[in-house]
Amino acid sequence: MTTDEREAERALTEQVVASFANAEDARLRTLMQSLVRHMHAFVREVEPTEAEWMAAIRFLTATGKMCDDLVRQEFILLSDTLGVSMLVDAINHRLATGATDTTVFGPFYIEGMPERAYGENMAFTPGTPALVHGRVLTTLGEPVAGALLDVWQTADNGMYSGQDTAQPHGNLRGRYRTDAEGRFAITTIVPVSYPIPTDGPVGQMLRATGRHPWRPAHLHFMIKAPGYRTLVTHLFDKDDPYLQSDAVFGVKPSLLVAYGERSAGDELARRFGFSGDYREARYDFVVDESATP
Known part of the structure; x- marks a missing residue:
């Protein structure tokens, strides 16, 4: 030249x-x-x-x-697959406030899902029964009453309701509120790892570049409360084989949870209506009260 x-x-x-x-x-x-x-x-x-x-x-x-x-x-x-979503997320959450780490929103959220009672089952398709519970707290450790947790996950076939039209409306989706002590409880199934859709241009790009399309098992959460910054995050199964190679680079170590084995007939099973063995995961979310919602 x-x-x-x-x-x-x-x-x-x-x-x-x-x-x-x-x-x-x-x-x-x-x-x-x-x-x-x-x-x-x-x-x-x-x-x-x-x-x-x-x-x-x-x-x-x-x-x-x-x-x-x-x-x-x-x-x-x-x-997501180019890592841009996680970079934007990182740039917008640079200040260390003690709040729960954020991660990508993802492309499968649906607005207006049913409000569910404390501990209500949101799974209408088969899977390993699970209880996911904990609290929503401020950075000072105080409970946040009435916080809204919008939750969504895939079915055992690795697809979300809406994406998979054979699933019942609202399957594995719901909006839960914390009680006066900031506690929440969700009855569901253990999430599974799944491939992102590969039938479009993104799938062509992954195949051409020798990348796999798998995401580690997770639940999505969007947590809102008046006066607090909206928290968008996941909870990942700590035993998933794709934690180190998430196709959308969304895993953070602080968001890993264990799904411990629980027996039928124990106190939690009686309280939440489990008739057989189930799994339990517990996590406390911390929301940032110092920023605008």
Whole structure:
């Protein structure tokens, strides 16, 4: 490449950057100008052929076509598998406050799931029965009464209700509230590891790059309470084989729980209606009361 050619390419970048100079929204102006600089730098670094650039455009077009308003969000999946979702999460939770660690939201949340009573069973499909319980606390260790825990997980077949239309509506989903002592209790099944959807562009990318699509077993939680920052996190089974190679890089050591074996007829079984052996996991969430909700 000649010096003139290099200067012409740089001049093009600056011309595009300057085109956003009159954007009234200062944050939008910063975002667009930075996007241009970084994208142009990427193109100069890898020097794609025109065919490769068109393949990238087709990939993004196909990604958009795999999205819908309710269940499938392929762009979130792409962001997750590139580690961008976890990087955004890390940037937005840099201050160490003592609150529970956050992790990715994921593409399979559904709004408006049923409110469930303390200890109510949210599993309408078979699996290993489990009790997940604990407390929601402030960073000072005080109970948060009336906190709303929005919970969702896959069935034993590795699919979420909504994603799997054969599952009953609201299966393995529910909204639970803490009692006056900040306690919550969820009857469910032990979560299983599962592959993220691979029938779209993200799956093609994983196969082409020799990556597996598996996520370690987990429950999703979104915890809200007035005056507290919303907490989006998971609880992971500490014995899952995919903890070190999560396809979306979402595992944090502080979010691991053990599903201990419990016997039919013990005190918890009588209280929560387990007729046979079951598993128990306990975890106390800590929400940040110093930030705005």
